[in-house]
Amino acid sequence: MKYPDCQLFARKHAEKGRELRRADQVSPPSTDGPARAVSRREIIKLAAGGALGGLAAAVGIPVNAKASTSGGFSDGISTHSKVNLDQKGLQLVLTGCDCAFPAPFSAGASFALVIDGRILQFGFGRGAMQNLSIAGIDPMKIDEVYLTRLSVDYVAEYNYFVTTSMIAGRQKEILVFGPPGTKGLSDIAAESLHKATQNHLRHLHDCTAGSLVTHRQASCKVTELAAGIVGHKDLYRITASRGGSGRGEVTSLIYRIDSDYGSVALSTGAGPSEAMERLARNVDILVHHFTVPNHGQMTDESSSFKAEHESEGYISPETLGKFASKANVKMLIPYHSQLLGTPTGEPRPAPSPLELSEAIGQNFSGSVMLADDRMILTMS
Amino acid sequence: MAKGMKAVILGSGSALPDPDRGNPSQAVIVDDEVLVFDCGERTTVNLTKANINPMRVKHLFFTHLHWDHMCDFGYLVMSTWNCGRSHPLKVFGPKGTKSMANSSVYGTHKADVDFVRGYIAALPPHITNKPTPDPAVEAVDIDVGFTLETDSWKVIAGRVDHHQRVGMPSVGYRVESEYGVVAITGDTAPSEGMIELARGADVLIHEAAFLEEIIEARQMWSHSGPAGAGRVAQAAGVKKLVLTHLGPYTSTDAAIEMASMYYGPRRGPEIWDQIVAAARAEFDGQVILGSDALYIDV
Numbered sequence: 001m002k003y004p005d006c007q008l009f010a011r012k013h014a015e016k017g018r019e020l021r022r023a024d025q026v027s028p029p030s031t032d033g034p035a036r037a038v039s040r041r042e043i044i045k046l047a048a049g050g051a052l053g054g055l056a057a058a059v060g061i062p063v064n065a066k067a068s069t070s071g072g073f074s075d076g077i078s079t080h081s082k083v084n085l086d087q088k089g090l091q092l093v094l095t096g097c098d099c100a101f102p103a104p105f106s107a108g109a110s111f112a113l114v115i116d117g118r119i120l121q122f123g124f125g126r127g128a129m130q131n132l133s134i135a136g137i138d139p140m141k142i143d144e145v146y147l148t149r150l151s152v153d154y155v156a157e158y159n160y161f162v163t164t165s166m167i168a169g170r171q172k173e174i175l176v177f178g179p180p181g182t183k184g185l186s187d188i189a190a191e192s193l194h195k196a197t198q199n200h201l202r203h204l205h206d207c208t209a210g211s212l213v214t215h216r217q218a219s220c221k222v223t224e225l226a227a228g229i230v231g232h233k234d235l236y237r238i239t240a241s242r243g244g245s246g247r248g249e250v251t252s253l254i255y256r257i258d259s260d261y262g263s264v265a266l267s268t269g270a271g272p273s274e275a276m277e278r279l280a281r282n283v284d285i286l287v288h289h290f291t292v293p294n295h296g297q298m299t300d301e302s303s304s305f306k307a308e309h310e311s312e313g314y315i316s317p318e319t320l321g322k323f324a325s326k327a328n329v330k331m332l333i334p335y336h337s338q339l340l341g342t343p344t345g346e347p348r349p350a351p352s353p354l355e356l357s358e359a360i361g362q363n364f365s366g367s368v369m370l371a372d373d374r375m376i377l378t379m380s
Numbered sequence: 381m382a383k384g385m386k387a388v389i390l391g392s393g394s395a396l397p398d399p400d401r402g403n404p405s406q407a408v409i410v411d412d413e414v415l416v417f418d419c420g421e422r423t424t425v426n427l428t429k430a431n432i433n434p435m436r437v438k439h440l441f442f443t444h445l446h447w448d449h450m451c452d453f454g455y456l457v458m459s460t461w462n463c464g465r466s467h468p469l470k471v472f473g474p475k476g477t478k479s480m481a482n483s484s485v486y487g488t489h490k491a492d493v494d495f496v497r498g499y500i501a502a503l504p505p506h507i508t509n510k511p512t513p514d515p516a517v518e519a520v521d522i523d524v525g526f527t528l529e530t531d532s533w534k535v536i537a538g539r540v541d542h543h544q545r546v547g548m549p550s551v552g553y554r555v556e557s558e559y560g561v562v563a564i565t566g567d568t569a570p571s572e573g574m575i576e577l578a579r580g581a582d583v584l585i586h587e588a589a590f591l592e593e594i595i596e597a598r599q600m601w602s603h604s605g606p607a608g609a610g611r612v613a614q615a616a617g618v619k620k621l622v623l624t625h626l627g628p629y630t631s632t633d634a635a636i637e638m639a640s641m642y643y644g645p646r647r648g649p650e651i652w653d654q655i656v657a658a659a660r661a662e663f664d665g666q667v668i669l670g671s672d673a674l675y676i677d678v
Binding site: 100101102103104105126127129130131132133134135136137138139140149150151152155156157159160163164167168169181184185188189194195196197199200203251 | 395429463476632
């Protein structure tokens with residue numbers, strides 16, 4: 001599967017962006033009201049192109065594929081699109097799109113948003129650091145971290161990020177936001193998990209009079225969040241809402257980011273909910289997890305899928321399409337495509353990306369772009 | 381899996397993020413048993429990259445507890461548990477290992493432990509392929525002189541020289557089997573202890589975390605350069621020397637920028653030849669530049 005050249009999308013989007021801006025101002029998350037950005041949707045559809053022929057009628061899949069994107073972490077680095085930190089606009093970087101289980105060529109769930117050069121990281125799944133690096137972002141320059149949920153697939157590299165940044169000489173405090181438990185997670189790293197390294201950090205600091213590393217210990221300011229507007233600067237506004245896991249065991253936060261350049265909503269493994277629908281209302285880009293089912297199991301009517309998975313908070317392609325349509329989303333990026341085994345462990349044949357997109361497109365007429373690591377979408 | 385003994389470099393990189401190289405970790409495979417030594421960032425993923433199912437790992441040995449040698453431990457434990465690992469993961473390492481393991485599983489990943497337990501409890505009876513009730517980990521603090529022996533292999537912990545003066549207990553390991561011997565340094569300056577531990581080994585996996593010029597300039601005396609590693613290999617009389625824990629000298633701009641305090645600006649690709657040449661100048665045997673998922677026959 002070749003994935004789209006997102007810069008092409010970005011360029012096409014940018015060409016129309018300026019004229020769109022005036023008529024397509026950012027709107028707050030709301031539960032009602034008309035769709036606001038028909039013209040932007042048209043642009044997205046323009047970017048989607050028609051290379052997949054008939055499929056594009058139902059689902060826009062940008063298919064101007066770039067050969068290098070299908071390689072591993074170490075492959076094709078020079079030809080990957082890079083983030084431009086000096087660029088005005090909103091750049092969405094998919095720093096990890098895969099599921100909880102280890103895979104050699106794809107990372108766990110996480111995303112970065114770069115808004116006029118300010119870097120916001122959402123989640124810190126495995127592989128986030130290297131994908132940031134490949135995308136052109138020095139992880140030490142991250143301004144704010146927003147944890148989405150504290151499951152291992154969303155925080156596997158969080159402590160590594162914090163400790164490594166300090167060892168590498170980060171000067172400024174790390175601002176961390178997340179659901180209840182985030183402070184405890186950070187404290188564990190400082191007090192026990194990375195205790196040996198923290199001792200070493202103090203030694204380095206004291207021996208070199210602060211010239212080698214600035215801080216004697218990892219310097220994080222952690223804020224645990226409730227729902228509502230949780231970040232508000234001139235450049236952007238971040239709204240959080242609580243998502244359910246389906247089993248009610250893990251507190252998840254879902255985020256919406258509004259800026260002058262457009263809006264993005266990020267789901268975090270939580271099942272579809274009214275809160276997510278409110279948050280995603282009329283958003284330009286919705287990044288939402290889904291579950292890859294077996295052939296013939298992509299609909300709500302598939303009794304086996306329903307019985308096995310939907311009760312656990314997973315979401316089928318068809319349900320995701322319905323959800324995106326109901327929320328009037330302009331562009332949908334499904335990620336975290338978890339291929340679930342059978343109850344007794346037999347392997348399952350996976351459906352093709354085309355089949356998945358068709359299943360989503362049964363109910364959703366906007367653009368769909370299957371997520372891939374290091375995809376960069378720009379709104380400017 | 382074929383009979384025999386192999387060493388596998390899982391992570392050949394520095395302590396800092398590098399798209400080309402994971403944090404330090406290596407495996408020794410004896411027949412069908414996989415022993416993992418250190419568990420830095422990307423270890424679990426690089427097991428799969430080396431075509432080793434992480435579920436097969438039953439023994440994990442830490443050389444020391446610096447974050448770059450242990451930060452993937454929680455992910456290894458939780459992901460294999462979630463995938464149905466039924467055997468306990470036996471973990472050995474210097475003082476603090478047991479506490480670290482406990483903190484990682486039941487502290488850092490408390491949300492997952494609670495979640496998976498709830499998930500298991502909610503599964504209908506016909507689903508038989510599911511995780512065990514607990515992410516079984518048996519962690520033990522060890523010290524220099526520790527020995528663990530089975531019918532197939534023997535692991536011995538020996539003295540290395542890495543920040544002990546600031547309270548960082550560190551060991552190296554020697555793995556013996558009927559097929560041969562692999563020695564692993566973890567982090568260390570060139571040391572007499574490691575020479576003894578590696579004596580006559582078929583393969584010595586030795587850190588070369590910094591160029592000698594960097595060690596000198598930044599006084600990083602608790603690490604080795606390639607020449608130092610070569611001297612240890614020569615003195616120990618080993619057959620093959622594998623250099624690992626390598627800096628992001630030619631990586632992405634962002635990785636180089638982040639690591640610049642330690643490694644300086646970008647180097648040209650000739651740096652790798654220079655590193656190998658520096659070791660070869662001191663060692664008569666074969667010098668191998670480590671890379672992720674690299675297999676070395678014993």
